[in-house]
Amino acid sequence: MAILPRFTSLGHGHTVIMVHDADGGHLSFAPSVESLASQGYRAVAVDLPGYGYTPPIEPYNIQALANSVLALIDALQVKKVTLVGHGMGAMVALEAVMRDASLIKRLVLCAGGPPLDEESINAWTRPRLDALDEALSMPQIAERIVSMQTGQKAIPEGLRLVRHAMGEVHPLIYRHALQAMNDYQRNAAALAQVQVPTLLIGGAQDVCMPPEALQAMTHILPDAVSLTLPGIGHWPQLEAPEDFDGLVMDFLARGRSVH
Template sequence: MTRLVPPGATVAHVDLDGGRVRVLHAGDSSAPPVILAHGGSTDNAAISWYRLFEPLSETHRVIAPDLPGFGATTGIEPGGPQEQADFLLRLSERMEVGRATVCGVSMGGEAALNLALRHPESVRALVLVAPGGLVPRIGNRVAHTATWLVTRLPEQLLVPVASLGDRFVDIALKAVTNDVSTLPAPVVEEIGREARRPRSSLGYLRYHRAAIGRTGMRNHLMPHIRGVQAPTLLFRGENDSLMPLRGSREAAARMPDARLVTVPDCGHWAQLDAHERFLREVTSFLGEGHP
């Protein structure tokens, strides 16, 4: 299968954990490193960060893996947010990245938070776009319990049902963006390819199984959020219908060194929906002594 490679990026494959990780990278290897962690569903590194490689690589070493269960990474069992955080650490050590700024969107933002909590010595700063892990449950109690019950169904049933090709891609895109027409055509095409990939839903299913408990979220990080010492930029679209904004507001208020930027007329994929604003904020943040 032909996979999307963003402008300015180069593809590498790294042997890790008995499998093979596709890593998109750009920039000088001696420059300050930035690790990019993509989101869930039919996402991968090329989709979430399509617009970021070229401008960011002018000043930084950019590293963006496909997480286990996503994209072209193979042979590694996918897991929950803590396992994703530990995977990022092992990959960073394997690639000799050193202490890095970690930028994550949605599920990847939660992985970045877990990395900062579990392995603070590896994180210089955080950039979080609509991060998960900041709400106690999904909707009301009835909705949460119903969602939990669905995640308990056998994988043999859930994976084929969830992997229905690109039948629902248009619906999914409308859920994550404020204006689908602003997305680059190569990104939309890659989402379709990812949706058609066999067992493409397994990574996101395993994440949900680890994160969602019977009565509440197992991955709720708010009680621990003050332990994130790394300087943090939270970037949110005000029209995000998937991830409640209140979680990011509370996290920014509790964290020792964090600020929240909200953007009107912008959805869940704020780094794509409002790319120019996102790039300005990230460039400014990285220039404030958080290289």
């Protein structure tokens, strides 16, 4: 049985569920929650199992995390939602769609989504796992990773929130999450079955999921478009929140007539 994740919710209207990366819990979407709610959406930011006050799961993998998100959609008793996933959360969101597309109206994949190839794993999860192996504290890991993987145009307050959110993650859960990303596998044939309208958003300076990797997904997903934010790294929703939220709301507005 899937664990029902804890979440924060604000606003009324079409439900937009935001799923965070391995690097932090629901606070990773704090600016987006306020922005979306102010524009007439019900903004929901989850804490995946092991994050915040949501109990952990065993085994810890992308499939089980996706089941938790689907359980939340069912518990919210809404017909269809938009899923927004960042990093690992983009993998979770994509997996959720592949498991039950009937619940998902639109999909936003930010700085992630497809399974990682060896090069991506080395750029994305290896520096984080190495830091854990060095027995650094989570705030120390946050300081190191943020200095390596953010863009030159990132706003300072966004970077502070990235560090804070990452510093709150339990190191054991962090290791489990990173390993889940490494282990996740889905072939192109499976991804090609995703018929949900999809927006891919990335940072031009993201070394974890570079623009060309997201652009390649548009050749696999039948109804996808990829947009890149210049001067931004791995956390577009925090490095450039106004630009990110604007792209998301433009995308949502195309299908807003049905809640």
